Amino acid sequence: MAKDVKAFLKTARRSSEYRPVTERVSDYKDVVIARPDDSSKEQASRCMDCGTPFCHWGCPLGNVIPEWNDLVMSGKWQKAFDLLRATNNFPEITGRVCPALCEAACVLGLNDEPVTVRENELAVIEYAFKTGYIKPRNINNRTGKKVAVVGSGPAGLACADELNAMGHSVTVFERDAKAGGFMRYGIPDFKLEKWILDRRVDLMEKEGVEFVFGTSVGSDKYKTEKLLKGFDAVCLACGSRTPRDINIDGRNSKGIYFAVDYLSQSNRKVSGENISGEIIDAKDKKVVVIGGGDTGSDCVGTANRQGAKSVLQIEVMPQPSESRACDYPWPLYPLILRTSSSHKEGVERKWSVLTKRFFAENGHVKKLQCANVRFIKNSTTGNLEMKEVPGTEFDVEADLVVIAAGFLHTEKTALISEMNLALDARGNVKTDDKYKTSCDKVFSAGDMRRGQSLVVWGIYEGRQAAKRIGEYLGE
């Protein structure tokens, strides 16, 4: 099929549709109705194959988007997959959960709707799985070198996948029962069903990656020393799991949780894992989610599914504009008002709201005291400073509060102290530009190194670290 260079004028952007709200809130299945392949082909034809592909620039992985769009358009799915795999280890994940920096940078998005890049990516990978094109690769040229990867989030998995492909023998250590890290225990199933992770892990295992679950390296069960002795190189990819807290009066009350704990328990419940400790359930509760980001949105969706009486999401920053503001010029990823599928399932959203204290009844949270704030530019420092607006105080009733205010840095585990790893100013593991930590033959990648970020950045980090480890082992 020859390319119609003006297809973008004839075909409008069409994203996948969601299942009806009433249906989807009653289960944890994917909210998205999978798009037919023909529709993907049509959507791919909107790609202008720009001389300067900003999408490709915007994608941290450098996915060769115009090239595989072109191939999708003409139905050359397998070739598209070959090129997609060259830059992205887990398109089935980014294809579902990536905020698509590429689409924000799409040239067509300047004065029209951008190409549905993320969904095209998903179409390619799912086509490849569906048709059996993806098979475990035979990796013959084994180098005899052993590498340990600690952590099985996007960075750890990507690193393992790459090193394995290079012929090194890779063992992934994971403290949880299954692989995936935050992808498994953070992102709800309705956004990322867990069989998708299982499918990938299974593939990696078949290709020779060894997984050791339920093992926290640095604990007595598996000493750091053993790790260092047993492997030629180590990559630490343990994430950035220390949540940002809100240190205000009443914080000690019961019924106030971190999002990570809330979501992780919910996900375990959904997948039938055993749950130990306190059960957190939103059923019939007035839920307040503090934090307006993606994690907050996931909490909203989860709370609704659990049968919350009401859900309120508050955010201290002002409401972003609906369209790109001049502070975030194209092709940067703009700060704009985003409304997720979870939001559409029922939530009240408030911005510029500061939580000042929690009120408890019988030790259990009952109320939040909030106030409106304004941000004013300090004329000397140029920084934005938060000012409470006098007289705007108000109370919010709550039975369950979820704090989704982001993460600070990696957890200060025994692993870090035993390896005596240097940390950076923000508390993350410090590496040189070759991803190497202060400890000999130990590398680090992902959120553990760069701080809280996106899946796509995690994959990028894992790939980069693998490349450096490969070089290190080659020397």
Place this chain on the structure above:
Amino acid sequence: MNNGVPKKQGLYDPAYEHDSCGVGFVCNVDGSRTNDIVAKGISVLERMSHRGAVGSDPKTGDGAGILMQIPHEFLKKVCDESKIIIPCSGKYGAGMVFLPTDRADREFCTNLFERIAIKEGLSVLGWRNVPVNDNMLGKGAKETQPVICQVLVGCGDEGWASPLDFERKLYIVRRQVEKYVRESAIKQKNIFYITGLSSRTLSYKGLLMPEQVRNYFVDLADTDMKSAMLLVHSRYSTNTFPTWDLAQPFRFLAHNGEINTVRGNINWFRARERLMSSPLFGTDIEKIKPVIVEGGSDSATLDNVFEILTLAGRPIEHVMMMLIPNAWHNDKNMDASVKEFYKYHACIMEPWDGPAAVAFTDGTNIGAVLDRNGLRPARYIVTKNGFVVMSSEAGVLDVPASDILRSGRLEPGKMFFIDTKEKRIIDDKEIKERVAKQAPYAEWNKKYSLSMSDLRRVSAVEDVSGNVLELMKNFGYTREDLKIILKPMAADGEEPIGSMGNDTPHAVLSKKCQMFYDYFKQLFAQVTNPPIDPIREEIVMSLDTYIGQGKNVLDETSEHCHKICVKSPILDNEELEAIRNININGFKTKTIYTHFKASCEEDLLNAIDRICFEAEFAVEKGFTFIILSDRGVNVGNAALPALLATGAVHQHLVRKTVRSQISILVESGEPREVNHFALLFGYGADCVNPYLAYEAVKHIVKEDGLGIDGETAVKNYKKAVSKGIMKILSKMGISTLQSYKGAQIFEALGLNGEVVDRCFTGTASRISGADFSVIAKETILRHNEAYAPAQANVPYLQTGGRYQWKKDGEFHLWNPESIAALQDAVRKNDYGLYKKFAALISDQSKNPTTLRSLLKSRQNASVPISEVEPVDEIVKRFVTGAMSFGSISKGAHESIAIAMNRLGGKSNTGEGGEDPVRFKTFLNGDSARSAIKQVASGRFGVTTNYLVNANELQIKIAQGAKPGEGGQLPGHKVSAIIAKTRYTTAGVTLISPPPHHDIYSIEDLAQLIFDLKNVNPRARISVKLVSEIGVGTIAAGVAKGHADMILISGGDGGTGASPRSSIMYAGLPWELGLSETHQTLVLNDLRGRVRLQTDGQMRTGRDVAMAALLGAEEYGFCSAVLVTLGCVMLRHCHLNNCSLGVATQDECLEKRFAGKPEYVVNYMRFVAQELREIMSELGVRTVHELVGRSELLEMNKEILPWKAEGLDYSRLLYKPQVSPDVCTRCATQQTHNIEHVLDREIIDKAKDALEKAEPVTLEFGIKNTDRTVGAMLSGGICRRYGEGVLPEDTIRCKFRGVAGQSFGAFLTKGITFEMEGLANDYVGKGMSGGKIMIYPDRSATYRSDENIIIGNTAFYGATSGEAYIRGVAGERFCVRNSGVYAVVEGVGDHGCEYMTGGRVVILGRTGRNFAAGMSGGIAYVYDESGDFASKCNVGMVRIEELTPIDKETVKYLLARHHKFTDSARAKEILEDFENKKGRFVRVMPVEYKRILEIQKTDGSLNLAGVLNG
């Protein structure tokens, strides 16, 4: 020799001097020797003085001279006076000799001469001092003036069997003297020069202006000076270092033109010398070798070869046919015997290709020949009493019209020949057929000449289809190569097209492994010779090549044509195998493998040594073909870059003078792009077999389908390569592959001297660069990458990223970050943000891209920024590039104009004209009028009114993205508004020819400058050139042609659509071109007369600073301006689907345009501000003081990438040492010589008409030096009244005599010119509504429809008006006419080419290639002889019967023709119209007909408007 030329310094190199000129002769056909001939000849010379040039010193010309029969009576007389005894005529030789001024040196030379003469059995009879009067000489000429003597040589005791034997001996003496003096140690050996030594002819010439010749040589006043013929020449050299010895005529000929292929011709001739022998010379042959004297001009070289071929026994006409053959391949009307002659001789000699009018004589016969393209004018007149005058112009001699027997012109490829022994003129057909019958050429060809089909086809030795992917990786193929380059070639047989410029690093700077080809840039024709249109003028071109063993060039035998004629030099596998396994008597093939050890860098040089040795050995062993093959590369064995291997072997064999004995075939996996093939042929390959490219094409078919089979795809691919090669040839003005082969029309960029000297000898490489070890490293790196584990397993190739920005691809200066940063800065009007953008561009320490990126300024005392010239002043020096309305949208075009007008800078219309609405200022004070109006080869929209509404008129000679090429706007893009501004019909394809058809040479350019200055004396005239080696000398010529400003564009500049190979590989960076131009102009003392401007990928204040320091006064911005207006480098301009509305004519997309003039204004001001900061640091207060201060720059050695460590900028930064009175920046204005033109008189006398629009009728005498008559008058009318306002016939002028060039140029409505007599070239050029009638002098008795009356290229680019020409016109009548109604009684070749509108009636014969590229208008041809169809190029037109409306049109125009010119021809047809109308055919463009039908008009509507108006 070359005394007086500054030596090679900086970027100035005397080797790149060009010249072109006026040439002519006079002759008494009956051979009677008279003094009258001498007098007439000299006045012919004097009347062509405007075709010569003067330099900075107005009294020093570029050289002029005459060649005549030995004036025995005169010599006898003066020798007697000097006590020299000479024998009777023919028994002695005479020659003028330039001798050193130093007495000792002079005596050394004369003694040497005498000794050698004696040794050869001759004797020097004496030396006669030639009396000269040097009072009037200019400084330059005087300083270099030699002592001039005539030497007289006796024929000795030996009785010479024939005069030719004596002539030969004189030659042997001369050659030896020349050689010995050259090898001697005397100081002034460069002065020594023998103008000729002959018993037949004698020349008088020197570094003179034509009008100085008569007075300088006192001898010429003597009435005993008698000759039957006199050949004259006046030279126009591009630079001002002309020398005494390069003045023409030479020994046998005088040449007007330029041999484009001279480098290859020299090499090939040298390659033949080993085998050169002749019984006529015997052992003496060694004494004359090398035949070609080094350092001579192209013309001098041609003369050298002409001389040996003639003296070895071939008649002069035969030699001329060998050297400058007609285009015989595709000529249906040529006599078969002549064709056989040409075919036979193609096996012996490649054409000396290029524009040429050559006059030649051996003292008995005299003739002239024109190149196959007819790119030089040559007119002649034969009188009733047997006198002939032939010259570049008509009217150089006053011949009473009643005496004229014939008024003719030399036609392309034809010969005009006079045999004074037979006392007659022998016409082209007869003389050629006579020569062709000298030997049984046809029989020989039949018996010995082979074609590929005579060979047994064999399938390839090795099938590589199994590991295509691995091989592609090895040879550096990328996904882009497949998708962007090979796919379009395979699918459509077309070269891939792209847009915007090249912003990637030069090969030597790139961090990616580059193909070795990328170190070369294509050269191209500009100004001094025209490029060719390979599509519309295909008839002159040929890719035929003859392979096999060359024989003795001085002989001719049946065996000479025992060669294989290859129709396409891109061999498929079977063809190559057939040659490899050839089993035909005399042919033998040797395969030489070009591998080297991938583990060892040093082995690259070993391999080169080895293959050179093997090749030489193969010659010794009698092999006729060698195949340089890289089949069989593997992990351990890498392939030598094919170009390196080819160049090394070719040069080695040339040096060993055996190259002509063997053919080099290249079998390589490397070449795939057109440029690769062009380079291989350009450096010596005879044929190329790109075996991997074929597999790659089949691979694409397999993967992509394309809807064709592999075989068809390969066929398409070969077709695309062939077309592409033709295009590259044509860019240089070369017609045949045979002459292109080995002609080295490239410049190396980033290669060091050792590599060039060994493998690409003679190629320019001005900044040095990579050596053999770098090349080896790079080759091995790529080789190893292919076998690296990471690459080995993946089922795809590497990205590429040359044509499209890619994260892991080649670096681009325009990348997402820089584009976004610039847009953000200009939209927010934030200088801080701009600086972030500037830093992204300027700090190239990580990715050096341009030559300037490696420059840094030397420490200098700074000045406070407050003292630096303000932004408002600086921005006046800024201009925007020529982007036509058509290539960019209305919104973009007008925004740019408004912005530049607000700033006081200048915007440029581009080639597409401009809507007159924009000439008026808006109410808010803004104006969308472009200050610069471009005049390009298509002349679209170039009306008198357009020209008058300009501050600057820019002649676009070349464009950075595609120098040497024309353009095409497909019909579907010609919207109603585009058609209106271009004065054409909507929907009709518009073709811009590669050359301006009124500029084939430097004197033609001077003429166009003169034309434009006349039409708009208030506008400055600029000339746009593109950087390449030699652009400096061209610019010097342009400065001498009175341009006010010269723009040097970089080869990386942008485009709306251009072949990808041109964007990437043609033209050089502006840094080199600008610096060369600046240095050359300073050395010439011409710099003070012109301003310099530069553009091409200019983005920041730093760029501007570099340009200023290297010599530019003004700066042009293009792509950056588009980026400020929203362009994000989609590089889709050629697809008309710009989603930003910048480069599109699609209405729906145009609405998306979101740019504003403010953005451009902000940007320009930022750039100026950044420049101010840099100036402050440099301690320079004004831009004026900054110009040319290259001493403030040095190379930043710290950031050199690994391949570039050998770079050397000393020539780039060279500052010529000149005396303080020489201007190093523009200081004065050009003198345009328009103060005393005839128009001043007309304007004066037409006062009533001009002021009150009252009709006037005037009469004037006119001569050939009255040029561009009518233009100034027309310009004045348009300025006063606008366009088309004055009623018809308001000003009626009648002229009598011979009109100079450009008669009636830009004649506007209301003016009628009536001309009785003859006219020269460019009649009615750009006519905009005027009326011209021309008829022969009333006293003339010859038939008007058989004789020439006006010259070439009449009504070029004319937009409206009427013309009635009673007589025959020269070549290219009505080229690109878009509205004129013309009647003429015959035309030369290429009539109505590229015509887009108007009506042309031709009442007589037409030349070849009629209507080529004609997309609009209608031509009516009276086809009396019925052979018109064979001369018409039906590529775009059909020959049809006349419709009733056509008949009315023709009848009406004929009636007017008769009424205005009293044409007997018109009368005769009109009187019997009913019977004769059937002989008319109409030539109707297919597309135009369709449009007329859609519009439901019959073509008659416009007619009424014009005829009645």
